[in-house]
Amino acid sequence: MTDQQPVPLTKTAPAPVPAAELRASDADRDRIADVLREALAEGRLDPEEHAERIDAVYRAKTVGELEPLVRDLPSPAASGRAAVPAPGQPYGARALPASDNLTAIFGGAARKGRWRVRRTTRVLAIFGGVEIDLTEALFEHREIVIDVSAIFGGVEIKVPENVTVRGDGGGIFGGFDIKTYEAPDPEAPVIVVRGFAFFGGAEVKRKRGKRLKNLRSY
Template identity: 45%
Template sequence: MTSELPEMRASDAERERVAESLRDAVAEGRLDMEEFENRLDAAYKARTHGELEPLVRDLPAPGTFQSAVPAPAVKGGWAERIGGTVSSSGAFAFWGGFSRKGPWTVGPRFTAFAMMGGGEIDLREARFADRDVVIRCFAFMGGMGVIVPPDLTVVVKGIGIMGGFGDDATGEGTPGSPRVTVTGFALMGGVGVERKITRAERQRLKEAKKAERKELG
């Protein structure tokens, strides 16, 4: 975005457009995850156009530049990751923990409960039984983390009571993405929702950067 009035107040829609550009950039390998997270945080905190513009100044408009070394096609694109038999519709932890990660299939409604324990719900390699998914998280004197990929549409509506329900993920995904709504509440505990790329993708980005540095001499 460009503006002749950098002091002009930014709108929620303008902040979201910048956030979407940043998500496109990390998905294309233009930003590493640390840069993405720092810029995304700054975008949502920005009050003026002057604060937003530097966050995307060094990024091309989505789809206007094709890298000389194209990223490999994502294994299991959205069309291939929607549908199938539900492998888990809930999780429970009491004085212990639970984990849902890898190539599992989340149902249209997934309910997670943690009391004096913890849990992890990782959707980065998951399939989705339905295009619209609701994940309900209830944490009592415990903690829970929901990890989503950068290109997934996410809405967070949870409530914290003497605890926290963190939202570092609300935003639109890429075309064809499922819509995941994370709701529930945390009582004297915490629930966090954040975007992360997979370890394999992080490694691919590192190798691409090394190759780029090598080419530049």
């Protein structure tokens, strides 16, 4: 009678988690928020609908909770916009210019001091406040865009006195106080502030005595 070798036990690999049950990342939430902002700008959503969906975006825990919020909206490819990555892909995979995101929901957020300004900064304030101070910032592009959504919140933007400021936005039961200013130097950086305020406010303040020393650093 021959000895039989024990049959090694094989471990069964755990079943993969369905995509809809994956925990949502900040990048996933930003991806959905971008689609909603575009839908608001195109008139597909009114400000109240947009506010409700944005609130749901930042309360969502899983990818499956995010996707229904844009199910009835056209995809970026269908509307001619740059494609966004699928849920779970890195946020940097989007074919968009480098961007920054500032979000304040029932709280505050700020960018100030010596920091590098990206081509686009997206700002969302919901029952919160955001402060952006550009007076000591490093400009890497001649024109930068600050895209504001203020819903029961406020956004304050401080700029040096020797840059050009342009505004494109409006307020519904709120204020969008962006005064246009053309700098004497035609090569000065241009700051474009656009968006909307719904029961909120957005304001640009030119700081006297604060000047960019090198207007051609970008």
